[in-house]
Amino acid sequence: MxxxxxxxxxxxxxxxxxxxxxxxxxxxxxxxxxxxxxxxxxxxxxxxxxxxxxxxxxxxxxxxxxxxxxxxxxxxxxxxxxxxxxxxxxxxxxxxxxxxxxxxxxxxxxxxxxxxxxxxxxxxxxxxxxxxxxxxxxxxxxxxxxxxxxxxxxxxxxxxxxxxxLTGGSPILSQSLRIDRGEGEIAGPLSVLAADYPDLSIGSYPFVRNGAFGADIVIRGTDAGRLDAAMVRLSKLFAPDQA
Amino acid sequence: MxxxxxxxxxxxxxxxxxxxxxxxxxxxxxxxxxxxxxxxxxxxxxxxxxxxxxxxxxxxxxxxxxxxxxxxxxxxxxxxxxxxxxxxxxxxxxxxxxxxxxxxxxxxxxxxxxxxxxxxxxxxxxxxxxxxxxxxxxxxxxxxxxxxxxxxxxxxxxxxxxxxxLTGGSPILSQSLRIDRGEGEIAGPLSVLAADYPDLSIGSYPFVRNGAFGADIVIRGTDAGRLDAAMVRLSKLFAPDQA
Structure with missing residues (x-):
């Protein structure tokens, strides 16, 4: 960016x-x-x-x-x-x-x-x-x-x-996915995804809710197409959670 | 301090x-x-x-x-x-x-x-x-x-x-007074007070509430006696507000 x-x-x-x-x-x-x-x-x-x-x-x-x-x-x-x-x-x-x-x-x-x-x-x-x-x-x-x-x-x-x-730039877009598993479960595949999309910022924001661990994965960037592609990959990676 | x-x-x-x-x-x-x-x-x-x-x-x-x-x-x-x-x-x-x-x-x-x-x-x-x-x-x-x-x-x-x-210091004490006048009204006397108590931190925190201007005056320091003395001076300065 x-x-x-x-x-x-x-x-x-x-x-x-x-x-x-x-x-x-x-x-x-x-x-x-x-x-x-x-x-x-x-x-x-x-x-x-x-x-x-x-x-x-x-x-x-x-x-x-x-x-x-x-x-x-x-x-x-x-x-x-x-x-x-x-x-x-x-x-x-x-x-x-x-x-x-x-x-x-x-x-x-x-x-x-x-x-x-x-x-x-x-x-x-x-x-x-x-x-x-x-x-x-x-x-x-x-x-x-x-x-x-x-x-x-x-x-x-x-x-x-x-x-x-003030002169702005391209609006910074973001999409996020909530995953109800501890970060330790998802960190491996997530780092592969991040390496494949170096033009995007992929963040993992852990939370503890009612004693259960989870993370919001937030993908940010200025190219809507790349963002969509990364989100599709992300959803597939952790699809079992979504069922 | x-x-x-x-x-x-x-x-x-x-x-x-x-x-x-x-x-x-x-x-x-x-x-x-x-x-x-x-x-x-x-x-x-x-x-x-x-x-x-x-x-x-x-x-x-x-x-x-x-x-x-x-x-x-x-x-x-x-x-x-x-x-x-x-x-x-x-x-x-x-x-x-x-x-x-x-x-x-x-x-x-x-x-x-x-x-x-x-x-x-x-x-x-x-x-x-x-x-x-x-x-x-x-x-x-x-x-x-x-x-x-x-x-x-x-x-x-x-x-x-x-x-x-961790080794702490003397607890930092604070007292505050809410004054329902714009900061511009109280700034003069307040700066004299601040100059008289260089060992204390005297802050003015303005607010707008229901369209009216006011300020919280906060006095901080580690010496309770000095703090009390400054608060007495402060209250007297702006006593007409307290009636």
Whole structure:
């Protein structure tokens, strides 16, 4: 598969402390798969400038796209925009168009555009804004790094604004078969199948349900014909289970 | 806080494709917090030897402990044990004690200890086994890297075997206050509070509920007295909300 590749950086102490269970990674993974972009790696890090700079720089070199979530609000622990500017060695300042978005939003809600809120209009030089239809404060894309909010419904809304302007690849198709036998029973034939279809990704995902072992076999690829052929082989291999 | 630090590596294509939502990271985060070990970073990567070797080597240097989940079953895509051996430049082979665990388990269940299942007895030289009370196939610790299964109930059982032998730090305490005002209203006073308590971690986690903005303020640290003092200050700052 030669689709564009991507990495994600989830920024937030609250995930690492176990207080909150991240939801954005799973959501992004599904959306990228539908868009033909392959998510290859995700990292969860804390609200620490050095950690953010290091992760952004490592991943933007290695992938076509980097998506971040978290740390772009108005409080003292929101340092993502600053850190991304640092990673690119670019200045960051309040930008007029971002300020106008906030001013219009707070004029409607009656809240004051105070100093803390104005921090959310700080945008690294040269970035393109990502629309936030929920709470106005924009995300931004700086080259191939897309900086979005951590609150799940805002993250999802920003991603919906962003995705149409990214070039996707062939949609990644997948088919799966549930087999109610332990992986140890099926591993041998399955590895032969995987070797015969090196252009497909064939994964075995074991489970224990009511004390019985089984596995979901998932075949993924961009060529529907090859996928169908491999699924036919797979079904025949384990046909006795299906009776 | 000078507690031991840790990183996690979640190994599994199925998380990155969006097929499965990872559960082990959130579970580990909570258990480590209770044990006084600080989870500083987590990475999700695919079933690729190079990616596993690189992540293991980067993180075992940087942290006191590295926990991995996934990729230690009997199928062709289970390459974690091999990759960890490669990261340490150590040989890996079927080990007698691991084989005996499998033999005893399959003798009970009536299944055959075939070649595929025997792969789960391959252990890098010098590793200490981690008990698996559910399906017998052990995990292992190699120096500070702890290799465990991806199936959540097996991961949890292995972690329960492992944690008592790791030296924890002071339990990390946390208290939180929900404030039903937008973060922009509270950011100013909150940053003053955070500056006054540099030994505590003070996080603001915004939410949108029924269209209204609010934030959970979470204060974390190991000194109960300092935590109480900061919470009193916090409550007074935003007392009008509590009436």
């Amino acid at each position: 030669s689709n564009p590749t991507a990495a994600m950086i989830v920024i937030g102490e609250e995930i690492l402390s176990g207080r909150t269970r991240d939801a954005n990674m799973h959501y992004l993974a599904g959306e990228l798969t539908r868009h033909g972009i392959e998510l290859r790696e995700a990292r969860v890090i804390g609200d620490e400038r050095g950690a953010i700079v290091a992760a952004v720089n490592a991943l933007r070199e290695a992938h076509d796209h980097v998506f971040t979530s978290g740390g772009i609000g108005p409080t003292h622990d929101d340092i993502t925009a600053e850190a991304v500017a640092t990673a690119f060695s670019l200045p960051i300042a309040v930008r007029d168009d971002a300020r106008a978005l906030l001013a219009a939003h707070y004029a409607k809600t009656g809240a004051e555009l105070n100093e803390a809120r104005l921090r959310m209009a700080r945008i690294p030089e040269g970035a393109v804004l990502i629309e936030n239809p929920i709470s106005a404060a924009p995300g931004f894309s700086l080259e191939n790094v897309h900086v979005m909010a951590g609150v799940p419904n805002i993250f999802q809304a920003m991603l919906a604004s962003l995705l149409p302007r | 000078s507690n031991p630090t840790a990183a996690m590596i979640v190994i599994g294509e199925e998380i990155l494709s969006g097929r499965t939502r990872d559960a082990n990271m959130h579970y580990l985060a909570g258990e480590l917090t209770r044990h006084g070990i600080e989870l500083r970073e987590a990475r999700v990567i695919g079933d690729e030897r190079g990616a596993i070797v690189a992540a293991v080597n980067a993180l075992r240097e940087a942290h006191d402990h590295v926990f991995t989940s996934g990729g230690i079953g009997p199928t062709h895509d289970d390459i974690t044990a091999e990759a960890v051996a490669t990261a340490f430049s150590l040989p890996i082979a079927v080990r007698d004690d691991a084989r005996a665990l499998l033999a005893a388990h399959y003798a009970k269940t009536g299944a055959e200890l075939n070649e595929a299942r025997l792969r789960m007895a391959r252990i890098p030289e010098g590793a200490v086994l981690i008990e698996n009370p559910i399906s017998a196939a052990p995990g292992f610790s190699l120096e500070n890297v702890h290799v465990m299964a991806g199936v959540p109930n097996i991961f949890q059982a292995m972690l329960a075997s492992l944690l008592p032998r």
